[in-house]
Amino acid sequence: MELNNQYVIGVLVANLSGVLSRVSEMFTRRGFNIDSLTVGETESGDFSRITVAFHGDERTKTQLVKQLEKLHDVKEVELLDRDVIVQRELLLIKVRNSSASRQDIMTAAEIFRAKIIDYSAAALICELTGETSKVDAFIELMKPCGIIEMCRTGVVALERGENCLKTLHI
Numbered sequence: 001m002e003l004n005n006q007y008v009i010g011v012l013v014a015n016l017s018g019v020l021s022r023v024s025e026m027f028t029r030r031g032f033n034i035d036s037l038t039v040g041e042t043e044s045g046d047f048s049r050i051t052v053a054f055h056g057d058e059r060t061k062t063q064l065v066k067q068l069e070k071l072h073d074v075k076e077v078e079l080l081d082r083d084v085i086v087q088r089e090l091l092l093i094k095v096r097n098s099s100a101s102r103q104d105i106m107t108a109a110e111i112f113r114a115k116i117i118d119y120s121a122a123a124l125i126c127e128l129t130g131e132t133s134k135v136d137a138f139i140e141l142m143k144p145c146g147i148i149e150m151c152r153t154g155v156v157a158l159e160r161g162e163n164c165l166k167t168l169h170i
Contacts, residue, residue, distance in 0.1 A: 005055065005056065005057070005058075005061075006035065006053060006054070006055050006082075007053070007054055007055075007056065007061050007079060008051065008052070008053050008079075008080045008082065008085065008087065008155060008157050009051070009052045009053075009054075009064065009065065009068070009077060009078065009079055009080065010049065010050075010051055010076075010077070010078045010080050010157065010159075010165045011023065011049070011050040011051075011052065011068055011074060011076070011077050011078075011165075012042070012047055012048075012049055012050075012074075012075045012076040012077075012165050013047065013048050013049075013050060013073050013074050013075060014046065014047065014048075014073040014075065015041060015042075015045060015046055015047050015048045016073055019048070019073045019074075020039055020048075020050065022071055022072070022073070023050060023052075023068065023071060023074070024037065026067055026068065026071060027052075027054075027064075030063070030064075030067065032054060032056065032060065032064060033054060033055070034052055034053070034054050035053040035054050035055060035154075035155075036051075036052070036053045036089075036153075036154025036155045037050065037051070037052050037053075037154055038050070038051045038153055038154045038155065038156050039051075040156075047075065049165065051154070051155055051156050051157055053154065053155045061079065065077055065079055076165050078165050080157050080159060081159075084159055084160050084161075084163070085157045085158060085159050085160065086157065086158055086160060087131060087132075087155050087156065087157035088129050088130060088131065088155070088156055088157075089129065089130065089131070089132055089135045089152055089153055089154060089155055089156070090127070090128070090129050090152065090153040091126075091127070091128045091129075091135045091138065091139070091150065091151075091152045091153075092117075092125060092126070092127055092150060092151050092152075093125070093126050093128070093138070093139065093142055093147060093149075093150040094118075094123050094124070094125045094147070094148040094149050094150065095123065095124055095126070095142050095145045095146055095147055095148060096122070096123060096145060096146035096148060097119070097120065097121065097122055097123050097124045098145075098146075101144075101145040101146070102124075104144075104145060105124055105126070105142070105145055108138065108141045108142070109126050109128075112128055112130070112134065112137075112138050112141075113128075113130075114126045114127060114128040114138065115127045115128075123148055126138075126142075132155065135152060
């Protein structure tokens with residue numbers, strides 16, 4: 001039994017107050033840990049899309065999907081196949097700007113295709129989008145420069161091609 005697989009689930013829900021709370025409470029009540037959770041309105045203002053990434057075994061994955069499908073205001077639940085999705089994270093990271101580290105930061109930003117979006121005498125803020133492994137690698141490179149603070153969005157994902165989460169609900 002594999003215990004350390006990461007899964008990504010797409011959940012289409014009614015865009016109503018309390019729905020996100022019910023989804024996250026379902027994870028909490030069952031003792032499941034969420035690696036990342038992102039939510040935002042879809043192309044239709046009536047629906048929001050929640051993307052949840054978590055680690056677990058086959059049984060956990062199956063149980064989570066079934067439990068999510070039972071929740072009120074959940075319209076669609078789909079386990080996203082990591083081989084046929086495009087997934088990204090957004091990172092904003094503020095690092096110390098010193099004459100000793102400035103060139104290293106700018107070189108790393110260029111190589112990772114990050115943007116320097118704020119510059120001051122004391123700090124630089126970089127914006128980076130990419131897969132989780134790319135974001136993690138950039139953070140590791142920035143540690144010696146002095147990370148002041150950072151935030152990241154968590155995974156967002158869409159299936160490639162014509163496949164999509166929405167059905168006749170929209």
